[in-house]
Amino acid sequence: MSKFTEGVRTLTGGRxxxxxxMIIALVVIIVLFDIITGGLTLDPTNVINMVQQYxxxxxxxxxxxxxxxxxxxxxxxxxxxxxxxxVVAQSMAVWHFPPALAxxxxxxxxxLVGAWQGFWVAFVRVPAFIVTLAGMLIFRGxxxxxxxxxxxxxxxxxxxxxxxxxxxxxxDFGYSNPTLILGLIVLVAxxxxxxxxxxxxxxxxxGVAPMWVxxxxxxxxxxxxxxxxxxxxxxxxxxxxxxxxxIAGVLILIYTFVTSNTVFGRHIYALGGNSSAAVLSxxxxxxxxxxxxxxxxxxAAVAGMVFIGNAQASGPFDGTNWELDAIAAVFVGGAAIxxxxxxxxxxxxxxxxxxxxxxxxxxxGIDSSWVxxxxxxxxxxxxxxxxxxxxxxxxxxxxxxxxGSGRKKPTTTxxxxxxxxxxxxxxxxxxxxxxxxxx
Amino acid sequence: xxxxxxLEMRExxxxxxxxxxxxxxxxxxxxxxxHAICGENGAGKSTLMKVxxxxxxxxxxxxxxIFEGDEVRFSNTKQSENAGIAIIHQELALIPELxxxxxxxxxxxxxxxxxxxxxxxxSRAAELLDLVGLKEDPDTQIKTLGVGKQQLIEIAxxxxxxxxxxxxDEPTAALNESESQHLLDLIAGFKKSGMTSIMISHKLxxxxxxxDSITIIRDGRTVETLNVATDGVNEDRIIRGMVGRSLENxxxxxxxxxxxxFFEVRDWTVQHPLDPDRLVCKNENFFVxxxxxxxxxxxxxxxxxxLAMSVFGRSYGTYLGGTIHKDGREIKVANVxxxxxxxIGYVSEDRKVLGLNLLDSIKRATVSAGLGKISSGGVxxxxxxxxxAEDYRKRLRIKANSVEDGVGKLSGGxxxxxxxxxxxxxxxxxxxxDEPTRGIDVGAKxxxxxxxxxxxxxxxxxxxxxxxxxxxxxxSDRIYTIFExxxxxxxxxxxxNPESLMVSMTSTRKTGPAA
Numbered sequence: 006m007s008k009f010t011e012g013v014r015t016l017t018g019g020r021x022x023x024x025x026x027m028i029i030a031l032v033v034i035i036v037l038f039d040i041i042t043g044g045l046t047l048d049p050t051n052v053i054n055m056v057q058q059y060x061x062x063x064x065x066x067x068x069x070x071x072x073x074x075x076x077x078x079x080x081x082x083x084x085x086x087x088x089x090x091x092v093v094a095q096s097m098a099v100w101h102f103p104p105a106l107a108x109x110x111x112x113x114x115x116x117l118v119g120a121w122q123g124f125w126v127a128f129v130r131v132p133a134f135i136v137t138l139a140g141m142l143i144f145r146g147x148x149x150x151x152x153x154x155x156x157x158x159x160x161x162x163x164x165x166x167x168x169x170x171x172x173x174x175x176x177d178f179g180y181s182n183p184t185l186i187l188g189l190i191v192l193v194a195x196x197x198x199x200x201x202x203x204x205x206x207x208x209x210x211x212g213v214a215p216m217w218v219x220x221x222x223x224x225x226x227x228x229x230x231x232x233x234x235x236x237x238x239x240x241x242x243x244x245x246x247x248x249x250x251x252i253a254g255v256l257i258l259i260y261t262f263v264t265s266n267t268v269f270g271r272h273i274y275a276l277g278g279n280s281s282a283a284v285l286s287x288x289x290x291x292x293x294x295x296x297x298x299x300x301x302x303x304x305a306a307v308a309g310m311v312f313i314g315n316a317q318a319s320g321p322f323d324g325t326n327w328e329l330d331a332i333a334a335v336f337v338g339g340a341a342i343x344x345x346x347x348x349x350x351x352x353x354x355x356x357x358x359x360x361x362x363x364x365x366x367x368x369x370g371i372d373s374s375w376v377x378x379x380x381x382x383x384x385x386x387x388x389x390x391x392x393x394x395x396x397x398x399x400x401x402x403x404x405x406x407x408x409g410s411g412r413k414k415p416t417t418t419x420x421x422x423x424x425x426x427x428x429x430x431x432x433x434x435x436x437x438x439x440x441x442x443x444x
Numbered sequence: 445x446x447x448x449x450x451l452e453m454r455e456x457x458x459x460x461x462x463x464x465x466x467x468x469x470x471x472x473x474x475x476x477x478x479h480a481i482c483g484e485n486g487a488g489k490s491t492l493m494k495v496x497x498x499x500x501x502x503x504x505x506x507x508x509x510i511f512e513g514d515e516v517r518f519s520n521t522k523q524s525e526n527a528g529i530a531i532i533h534q535e536l537a538l539i540p541e542l543x544x545x546x547x548x549x550x551x552x553x554x555x556x557x558x559x560x561x562x563x564x565x566x567s568r569a570a571e572l573l574d575l576v577g578l579k580e581d582p583d584t585q586i587k588t589l590g591v592g593k594q595q596l597i598e599i600a601x602x603x604x605x606x607x608x609x610x611x612x613d614e615p616t617a618a619l620n621e622s623e624s625q626h627l628l629d630l631i632a633g634f635k636k637s638g639m640t641s642i643m644i645s646h647k648l649x650x651x652x653x654x655x656d657s658i659t660i661i662r663d664g665r666t667v668e669t670l671n672v673a674t675d676g677v678n679e680d681r682i683i684r685g686m687v688g689r690s691l692e693n694x695x696x697x698x699x700x701x702x703x704x705x706f707f708e709v710r711d712w713t714v715q716h717p718l719d720p721d722r723l724v725c726k727n728e729n730f731f732v733x734x735x736x737x738x739x740x741x742x743x744x745x746x747x748x749x750x751l752a753m754s755v756f757g758r759s760y761g762t763y764l765g766g767t768i769h770k771d772g773r774e775i776k777v778a779n780v781x782x783x784x785x786x787x788i789g790y791v792s793e794d795r796k797v798l799g800l801n802l803l804d805s806i807k808r809a810t811v812s813a814g815l816g817k818i819s820s821g822g823v824x825x826x827x828x829x830x831x832x833a834e835d836y837r838k839r840l841r842i843k844a845n846s847v848e849d850g851v852g853k854l855s856g857g858x859x860x861x862x863x864x865x866x867x868x869x870x871x872x873x874x875x876x877x878d879e880p881t882r883g884i885d886v887g888a889k890x891x892x893x894x895x896x897x898x899x900x901x902x903x904x905x906x907x908x909x910x911x912x913x914x915x916x917x918x919x920s921d922r923i924y925t926i927f928e929x930x931x932x933x934x935x936x937x938x939x940x941n942p943e944s945l946m947v948s949m950t951s952t953r954k955t956g957p958a959a
Contacts, residue, residue, distance in 0.1 A: 209827055266826070267819070267822050268815045275812060279798075282797075285799075288780075
């Protein structure tokens, strides 16, 4: 049994286990809604629509989780997305910018907005909450100034990034060829990275999971990939994998790597975990904070541009409440409000949970007011579950499934004592601040 | 009834999942005595006190507690407080923004229907402050007071409730010598007025000085109870009980091989970060030779940490003037990054607040100040990272299952080793250690001293800041003394003794460092 549970532990990744409880929750939600709606949830058309409709949450959640790990937050993302959206739309409508140039303009605008907010947060040390609350008002207002509070339509040549699909080619097998190829690439990459990770752990002489664990992991993830490929390749004729899905997917891969494998990523976690210790370890906190704010606004710009492509116009109320969607996704995905904890993949799963929930409820014909109520309840429930588990020293849902054996037992008294419920004992903050005027 | 026990703990056994924290621990505390509990970190002292005070409620442990002749079964700390047991924890629980009075009565506000009777509170606060010998205005904000005074306020807070048994967990850990003495005198005074105290401390000289009896705990078991008056107790005797063997030397042997002067700080002047009229470093000069352990002695608040942190990339206060020279050249150290790349390391005084991200694994913490060395193009090499951390874990004998374990779960001594590993990995030429052995047990201290000696043997310069004079005298080749932001003297190992150091640590007379 112990060897088995050890394997289960490795399967669930050891660190940040709570995100795996969210995976289980996600699967439960999907299956449940699929049954209730009589298969509508996992209908190819619905899944494709969802990707196009909700990908903005995925893109925003990436930047948001990085900020939250570092101990900040961004309330302005919806307004920034709307502001960039109207700039892009107007540039094409008024100045007749080609789509590529308009997109470039959008990214630059996002970066400038981020630099503005980053300046206040990183250099003047105004809390991000305040700066971005102001940003929320400022950029919402500017969106309406530039667009005269009306919707500005975008050309079809541009809208491709929002509602387009991978172009089809080759013989017709009844499936979308590019989607099949994409699925195959993902599958191969998955197996390769799993085997490579395994080899690496062997070379590090780190605890290597039994082979069956690796196999199970590949089978599960591979199965999901094959199923998704099947869904996306059997949609209506003319559809395949959406372009926005590719954009979001690539961003997720890049930022997962950045947060977990780079020096910059380490610095984000270090600042959020203990900013004084980070500064005393040589982390340039101003630079990191500034870049995080810029990064967030650039991602908000991408989300805004994708959104107007899908909507085929930029309007004065675009991006309303997006910050809440993104923040909810991050916390459902296991991030901690005090910073230092959270992952990009976790937040993506959180985003999926929230998206499938909204989608499933509306497919059931539930009134949008009630959808909002239910989403709110789910957010509280998910985070409460997480908090409760942590205070009980039970890190995971998995822990429930394998009760009594799923968790590594403390081996020393110190560990056991640490595992006891404790209040939040934040050290005297002002003492540290006084010490570190530079941080 | 004079010598009747006020407290008996009988065969207390406390289990945590998978761990036996306390096993059949028994202890008898006589009324009116000062009873010390000694043991290494993790031996179970604090757990025992938590059982006593109801932090671990009745039912979660085995055994029985007899207090004032009756068996007590506390299910929370409120009940033990009402019974007259007050515990003062190592971590102070005062609210910095509130006044002394507000803190004293927090959770126990006098008054009716939720309306606080401030007149009564004020006069009672004055009485309580008088009891603990603290001359402060009761309206003073806590954050303006030093740790020593805060500790006294904690005690005053306990006295407000009718205390029969006062438990102090490491009360002097963060205090300087004079503050510690005041506290010890105070406890001795309470004893005269009939109060019983239990004191947990790592400072064996204090225990020797003040305790009537000593219970020694090792690995969750009672080793012995010593009666100070009859058993002829001294520090060595206590240590033998704690570690189960006698430590021949508290400091490892070392033959200093001291090279040339290679690191020098000249005319260092720094302003207080908030108060521009206050200088925390006044024109200070010091140097370090290769292979030398240089001690810095000073009372708390003398400016030792301020000096160290401001030299380490201007991490404290506002830099006003002064230069840093290394290997004969002036180096520019405007921030921590510069300091690290110029081969300066700083192991901070408070490892939990300034030294570690407690969310990190050992692996991540070990490489956190030297990521540049194991990354290329900004990408961290996971293999190297693991190898480095594993290497340090073995070399410094960090007790953990693997380097993937969280540092938050390690004992104080092991956490400190991780911090040392982190700075050793940056390969500094000068390593500044600020109170490196605070709050860690005798065995771990010895290991840290060994590491310090190894660093010196490698030709590095080690700056050792410590409040414990025996440690400075036992480890240093040369000792600077600081008083009120000025270096007042420098003594060689031969010249230095507690008296000569104390004189220079408490005098404003600037004798100037001998070249």
